[in-house]
Amino acid sequence: MNRAIGVFLTVLFVFVATVFASEEKGGFLFVTFRGEGSPMTEQIYFMVSRDGSEWKALNNGEPALVSTVGEKGVRDPYIIRSHDNSKFYLIATDLSMHFKRDWGKAVTVSSKCVVIWESEDLVKWSEPKLVQVAPDDAGCAWAPEIVYDQDKKQYMIFWASTTGRDEFKKHRIWAVNTSDFETFSEPFIYIEKPTTIIDTTIVNDNGTYYRFTKDEKYKAITMEKSKHLMDGWEGIEQFSLSQMKGYEGPACFVIEPAAGGKSARWCLLLDWYARGKGYQAYITEDLSKGNFVEGEAMKFPFHPVRHGSVMPITCQEMNRLLWNEME
Numbered sequence: 001m002n003r004a005i006g007v008f009l010t011v012l013f014v015f016v017a018t019v020f021a022s023e024e025k026g027g028f029l030f031v032t033f034r035g036e037g038s039p040m041t042e043q044i045y046f047m048v049s050r051d052g053s054e055w056k057a058l059n060n061g062e063p064a065l066v067s068t069v070g071e072k073g074v075r076d077p078y079i080i081r082s083h084d085n086s087k088f089y090l091i092a093t094d095l096s097m098h099f100k101r102d103w104g105k106a107v108t109v110s111s112k113c114v115v116i117w118e119s120e121d122l123v124k125w126s127e128p129k130l131v132q133v134a135p136d137d138a139g140c141a142w143a144p145e146i147v148y149d150q151d152k153k154q155y156m157i158f159w160a161s162t163t164g165r166d167e168f169k170k171h172r173i174w175a176v177n178t179s180d181f182e183t184f185s186e187p188f189i190y191i192e193k194p195t196t197i198i199d200t201t202i203v204n205d206n207g208t209y210y211r212f213t214k215d216e217k218y219k220a221i222t223m224e225k226s227k228h229l230m231d232g233w234e235g236i237e238q239f240s241l242s243q244m245k246g247y248e249g250p251a252c253f254v255i256e257p258a259a260g261g262k263s264a265r266w267c268l269l270l271d272w273y274a275r276g277k278g279y280q281a282y283i284t285e286d287l288s289k290g291n292f293v294e295g296e297a298m299k300f301p302f303h304p305v306r307h308g309s310v311m312p313i314t315c316q317e318m319n320r321l322l323w324n325e326m327e
Helices: 002-021 101-108 315-326
Strands: 027-032 047-051 076-080 088-094 113-119 129-132 142-149 154-161 171-176 190-191 197-205 209-213 220-226 247-255 265-271 278-282 307-313
Touching: 027 315, 047 247, 047 315, 076 307, 088 142, 113 197, 129 154, 142 190, 142 197, 154 197, 171 197, 209 247, 247 278, 307 315
Parallel strands: 076 142
Antiparallel strands: 027 047, 027 307, 076 088, 088 113, 113 129, 142 154, 154 171, 171 190, 197 209, 209 220, 247 265, 265 278
C-alpha cells in the first residue's frame, strides 16, 4: 500500500512539475461541438493545447457545458475574454439538429435566440442564458460571435439570419450592441451582400479589424479590413485563400504574439465541410497582407472538429483547467 502511494505521489509530482515548468508557455482553449449524432454531441466541448497544434480534450471528452434552455442543443460556440480581463463570455447557436432533422425548416422556423454563458475563471460557469437577438421575423440566428468595439466602448454580437420580409431568401449578418450582456440594442443589419453570407469572424490586430466571411455566391471565404467596425471595410485582394471552395466556419487566433519587432503569427482555421474533413490550419506571418500558407495538420482527440473558436490563455488559466481535471 505504501509503495502504491509512493508511486502515485511521484507521478503527481512529475505532473505538477511539468505543468509549472511549462508555465511561461501559456496555451490555448478550443471550444467546439461534435455534430448532431446525439443530444450530447450538440453541446459545448473544451480542448486545450500548449502549442496550438496538439489538443487534449477536457472533462474526459464529455461536454463541458450543456444547454438546458431553448432547443436544448448548441452549436458554433465562440469564446471571448472581456476587454477589462475580468471575465469570459461564451456564446452559441440555439439549435438542435439532432431533433429537428430538417435543414430547410431550420432556416425558417428556428430559434431567434442565442445562448450565453459567463465565467470569471473558465472553470465555474453561469447557468445558460437564452437571449433573443434576431428580429421577430427572423427564421434563425446562426453562428453568433462577439467583438469589442473600440470606438463605442461596447460589445457587438453578430450572427447570420434569414427573415420573413424577403421570404427567407438569403442570410444576412445581423448585430446588436451591449455593454453588460444584460441589455441589448435593437437588431440591425451589419453586412449585406447580393447573395447569402454566413459565418463571419472578426479579429483586431494592432488597431485594425480583419473580417473573414463565408460568401455563398462563391462558396468561399472573403477577407476584409477596416479601422472601424461599422464602416470603411475594404477587401484584401491578395488574400491567398479566396479561391478555395467548400470551406466555412472561419476561426482566427494569434498563435505567436508579436515580439522583438516581429509581427504576430496568426492561424486561420477553416472547416472543410465539403469533404467532411473538419478544421484545416493556415498560417500567416503578417495578417495585413492576407498571405496564408497551409499549416501542419492539427492533432485532435476526436474527428471532425467543426465550427468553434480558439482563445489564447495564460499559464495560470491553463493550470487551473488542468487542475480541475484532477478533482
